[in-house]
Amino acid sequence: MSTVRLTNASYVVLGLIEVFQPATAYDLKRVAGQSVVNFWSLPHTQLYSETSRLAEAGLLNEEREESGRRRRSYTLSEEGQAELDRWRAEPVKSLFEVHDPATLKLFFGADPATLAADQIALHEEKLREYEETRANLAEGTPRGIALALEMGIGLERHFLDFWRAATEQQRT
Amino acid sequence: MSTVRLTNASYVVLGLIEVFQPATAYDLKRVAGQSVVNFWSLPHTQLYSETSRLAEAGLLNEEREESGRRRRSYTLSEEGQAELDRWRAEPVKSLFEVHDPATLKLFFGADPATLAADQIALHEEKLREYEETRANLAEGTPRGIALALEMGIGLERHFLDFWRAATEQQRT
DNA sequence: GTCGAATGGTTCGTTCCGAACGATTCGAAA
């Protein structure tokens, strides 16, 4: 219950737990993998370290199975809920950051057409995934979740347009 | 001259040095700040650690001023050049990753309109920057650099559209 | 010539990342 610095990764965990509690790190991993990592990427191992960090800080309650897998299961504590609510109401004054290995290589002189072929295939696949998710969205899905999905779909379309254009211009 | 693991950050440094050599970490910081960090974000301190890491590995030559600031100035070594060329020719099999605090908060239930106001202002500012950069682009600018800039501009437009739409839908 | 601001440069503690691995559970074939 020492004070820890809360990062965006912390709020990923708190936010997911709020909805899916009680949940194990593995539960979070599965659900994060098709939602939140699309605009806040993190490795699954961080869900393990972050949950125990937050439990130690008193923002999560931890309960551990006595036998078998000895899973640790988490729920939001009152402090955790309060912290999450506080964060949610607070404004955001910074922009996104991107790590795009393909554009990086393009920038440093790699052949656009070669890059484009691979990137187009990958982005198409991703777009298909998103659209499937959207098709399966339940009735009462919160607005924020639906909006975030639209964000991702729009992003994929943008990248697809970009790489397609990059191939075409090749003839100049 | 031990072997180090080369990361994308390493190629950011190698790629920039190739063009601007001889260059100090500070030189890289300035030039990176308005180009490469837009699609491969990194803190400026990493340019210091990465340059010395690469010098130690023999991919950069380091020369240090004897007096005053005692700046370390770097040039590409033959091995560095070879490594960069190898990397440039190698295909990219992965997609971008994003960290967007605003979409994250949106996803977890923050008010879209409130977020949108701030985000629109920030993205407009960024877009203005990009367009200024484009306006000042020299004649013989390599194609990759121009393309990467278009990528960034398109990205900003996408985010602007998204947040504007998010505000409008508010009335539903 | 001095003083504040801008520039230049680095250190350090923490978080993030991901390869690698080990342990349970499940299902199908023997």
Next chain:
DNA sequence: TTTCGAATCGTTCGGAACGAACCATTCGAC
């Protein structure tokens, strides 16, 4: 009803990435 491979579940660990904080040099204005 064992057994073996695949899927699931969970964690460790070393190194890269991050960013706050700080100090030093140089510049410009008064």
